[in-house]
Amino acid sequence: MRKGRLISACLLGVIIMCISGLDVLFAENGPKVVEDRLSSRADDMRIVVVYDNNPYKAGLETAWGFSCLVMGTEKTILFDTGGDGRLLLDNMKRLGVAPEQVDVVVLSHIHGDHTGGLHDFLEKNHDVSVYLPKSFPERFKKDVKAQGAKVVEVEQPLEICKHVYSTGELGTWIKEQSLVVRTDMGLIVITGCAHPGIVEIVNYAKGRFEDDVYFVMGGFHLGGAGRSELEKIVLSFKKLGVQYVGPCHCSGDPARKLFRVKYRKNFVDVGVGRTVTMQDLK
Ligand SMILES: [Zn+2]
Ligand SMILES: [Zn+2]
Incomplete structure (x- = not known):
């Protein structure tokens, strides 16, 4: 038997x-x-920085704020809108991206250097869904709807389109959502200002989406951090297994410098006009 x-x-x-x-x-x-x-991964994805206070590509304007496009995914996403609509639209034009190409707008948090360009953008294309933190003032949501766009209020983590997610509202004081793209190499996390704490956001994404965080870019909000705090943050990134970093916007020059030294060839220089592809992350 x-x-x-x-x-x-x-x-x-x-x-x-x-x-x-x-x-x-x-x-x-x-x-x-x-x-x-092939269709099960986001390898064709590219991130185009259309608004940043750090220069990168000649012929584009810099100003305080942040905005980038996530392209090559199921939907084309505009993440944040910078502080000034005219500048946002000018930079997009110079980069060869028409507002009509955008399907979804995601706003990280309420600050003007991330939401200021929205009104002018919606005047060019209101046929979009605007994903914003639920905690945004009702007045703001009303204005977006009045321009003809659809409002999606985000509280919990959710899927925006195939392979692209929001972390949901994080933080207590200034609530903020970050963007997460799932690739075969791991997660890509894009932050606006990282008010809830850059390490906290990365840690949260790793746990919530049950995958390693491969690349983190955006504002790290470390402008006022001292040397020992910065060292700790870089160490936390290494411990969390983050392979590539692209701090920009409100990260501050000392943080950018330290990340550049510690990550060497895995430091991604991010400024206005930069396009980051999966090829840059290998
Ligand atoms: Zn902010
Ligand atoms: Zn900011």
Whole structure:
């Protein structure tokens, strides 16, 4: 009886091995499976910085604030809108991106250097969903709706489109959401100002989305941090397994400098006009 069971178990094992072997074969040769594999990751994704106080590409204007586009994903997302609409639209134009290409706007938090460009943007394209923290003033939501856009109030983490998520509202004083893109290499976290704390956000994303954080970019809000605090933060990033960093906006020059020294070739220089692709992160 026991011997019979053992033989059955062995047979089952052989069958499973055969099936998985065939699967590998199909995955390598069959177009269908390969196609499915490609569509299951966000490898074509690119991030285009359209608004930042740090210069990068000649011919673009810098100003205090932050905005970037996430492109090549199921939906084209404008994350934050900088402080000035005219400047935002000018920079987008110079980078060859039309406002009509945007499907979704995500606002990280209420500060004017992240929301100031929204009104002018919606005048060009109101056929978008605006994802904003639920804690935003009712007046703000009303104005967005009055311009013809759809408002999505975010409280808990949610999926914006395939592979792209919001962390949900984090923090207590200034509530803020960050953007998370799931790739085969791990998570990409994009922050506006990181008021809830950059390490806290990264830690939260890692736990909530159950994957390693591969790349973190955006405002780290470390302008007032001293050397020992900065050292601690870089160490926390390393401990959390963050492979690439691209601090910009309100990160501050000392933080950018230290991250550059500690991350060396894995430091991504982010400023206005920078495009970050998955190729830059390998
Ligand atoms: Zn802020
Ligand atoms: Zn800011």
